Amino acid sequence: MKRPQPRGPEAGVEARRAALRILDRVVRSGQTMDSAVQGLKLEPSDQSLALAIAGETLRRLPLLDRLIDGATRQVLPDDAKARMVLRLALAQRIALNVPDHALVATALPLVEGGPRRLVHGVLGTLLRGSLPGADEGALPATVEERWTGAWGEEAVAAARRAIVRRPPLDLSFRSHEEALAFAAADGGVSLAERHVRLADARPVTSLPGFSEGRWWIQDLSSTLPARMIPADAARVLDACAAPGGKTLQIAAAGHATTALDRSESRLARLRQNLARTGLEAAIVVDDVLGFTPEEPFNAVLLDAPCSATGTFRRHPEVLLRASERIIRESAELQGRLLTAAAQWVRSGGTLVYAVCSLEPQEGEDIIAAFLAGHADYTLAEQRRVLPGELEEQGGMDGFFTARLVRRA
Numbered sequence: 242m243k244r245p246q247p248r249g250p251e252a253g254v255e256a257r258r259a260a261l262r263i264l265d266r267v268v269r270s271g272q273t274m275d276s277a278v279q280g281l282k283l284e285p286s287d288q289s290l291a292l293a294i295a296g297e298t299l300r301r302l303p304l305l306d307r308l309i310d311g312a313t314r315q316v317l318p319d320d321a322k323a324r325m326v327l328r329l330a331l332a333q334r335i336a337l338n339v340p341d342h343a344l345v346a347t348a349l350p351l352v353e354g355g356p357r358r359l360v361h362g363v364l365g366t367l368l369r370g371s372l373p374g375a376d377e378g379a380l381p382a383t384v385e386e387r388w389t390g391a392w393g394e395e396a397v398a399a400a401r402r403a404i405v406r407r408p409p410l411d412l413s414f415r416s417h418e419e420a421l422a423f424a425a426a427d428g429g430v431s432l433a434e435r436h437v438r439l440a441d442a443r444p445v446t447s448l449p450g451f452s453e454g455r456w457w458i459q460d461l462s463s464t465l466p467a468r469m470i471p472a473d474a475a476r477v478l479d480a481c482a483a484p485g486g487k488t489l490q491i492a493a494a495g496h497a498t499t500a501l502d503r504s505e506s507r508l509a510r511l512r513q514n515l516a517r518t519g520l521e522a523a524i525v526v527d528d529v530l531g532f533t534p535e536e537p538f539n540a541v542l543l544d545a546p547c548s549a550t551g552t553f554r555r556h557p558e559v560l561l562r563a564s565e566r567i568i569r570e571s572a573e574l575q576g577r578l579l580t581a582a583a584q585w586v587r588s589g590g591t592l593v594y595a596v597c598s599l600e601p602q603e604g605e606d607i608i609a610a611f612l613a614g615h616a617d618y619t620l621a622e623q624r625r626v627l628p629g630e631l632e633e634q635g636g637m638d639g640f641f642t643a644r645l646v647r648r649a
């Protein structure tokens with residue numbers, strides 16, 4: 242049996258160095274955590290520690306910055322290495338219970354040949370003082386302001402609580418019987434048709450039924466749009482379909498399903514998901530803005546690309562990237578995609594629009610503008626999910642979806 246290798250004085254530094262690279266790529270280059278970790282060539286244990294440290298840092302960035310700024314008179318720019326290293330060290334102490342000596346020993350090598358004394362001094366001051374608890378979250382100031390204006394104080398307070406809580410794992414099943422059987426045998430609670438929620442996120446492949454394709458992972462919010470498709474729709478187009486959570490739902494409900502997306506690589510994941518679950522859908526690689534179907538569909542679902550700010554619990558970095566400009570550009574594209582998709586709905590048919598965004602410009606405003614320019618459509622229902630919904634049971638991602646009907 243291979244014995245564990247003794248770890249030298251560099252133990253733990255590699256993971257922190259990687260966390261620094263990830264944080265730097267996210268903060269400075271606007272990358273996602275998933276893309277920022279690419280190419281770092283890490284041992285699996287170092288990779289998970291690096292991602293945990295960077296993630297916990299991003300969940301409380303404004304809070305960490307307030308602490309740092311209160312402990313030094315020196316002005317540290319947002320992207321200064323000293324600030325980045327201090328943020329990482331504080332997050333480890335607050336959220337990961339790393340002891341002070343280990344924090345200092347793994348932080349200082351990251352600023353070797355640089356502002357070592359400054360980092361040592363500020364860290365020492367902060368560690369001697371009182372630090373916030375692990376359950377104290379913070380949102381970037383621009384997000385606080387935007388969401389307070391749009392949704393009010395209560396939703397913002399709920400978002401601050403949610404960003405530092407580990408979200409539950411939501412599973413979608415091919416049938417409700419399978420969902421109930423899973424909950425009875427393996428735990429979890431069903432909060433909707435074909436749904437089971439597990440309180441603790443376990444390694445997915447170790448859960449019963451994974452290889453048989455009995456379920457797939459899908460936040461409860463994301464299941465709402467496909468639930469709006471009429472049971473008798475029969476012929477349904479899922480536009481912007483990949484990687485396919487909603488396609489699987491539509492196919493499982495028994496509709497003849499066409500899944501369209503312009504991304505080959507994301508469609509490859511959709512194909513894997515179909516193969517694993519044994520569900521069927523016709524796949525079309527095309528651009529929504531150029532696609533022309535042979536005949537109209539009874540229902541079309543448009544799950545449009547968006548700022549994804551509703552997914553901040555799992556991807557806290559989305560809040561740093563979603564600038565006013567990105568939201569405006571996203572909204573402009575969403576309006577065009579919705580107008581294109583609306584042409585493929587037969588008279589009397591259904592058009593469902595969805596975004597995992599907490600920005601009204603990408604949700605309510607898109608529908609209002611669309612209706613103003615399309616007298617042949619009426620709004621049948623609209624659903625906004627805000628932070629705080631189902632909080633006691635683990636919460637939901639922020640989301641918006643609307644069902645429109647084309648006049649017969």
Ligand SMILES: C[S@@+](CC[C@H](N)C(=O)[O-])C[C@H]1O[C@@H](n2cnc3c(N)ncnc32)[C@H](O)[C@@H]1O
Pocket residue numbers: 480481482483484485486487488501502503504507527528529530544545546547
């Ligand atoms: C929000 S994701 C879709 C998630 C998917 N519906 C699901 O449930 O798994 C948006 C998708 O839109 C696709 N997309 C973006 N612009 C597109 C366009 N102009 N035409 C077709 N697909 C597009 C992206 O490739 C991406 O897969």
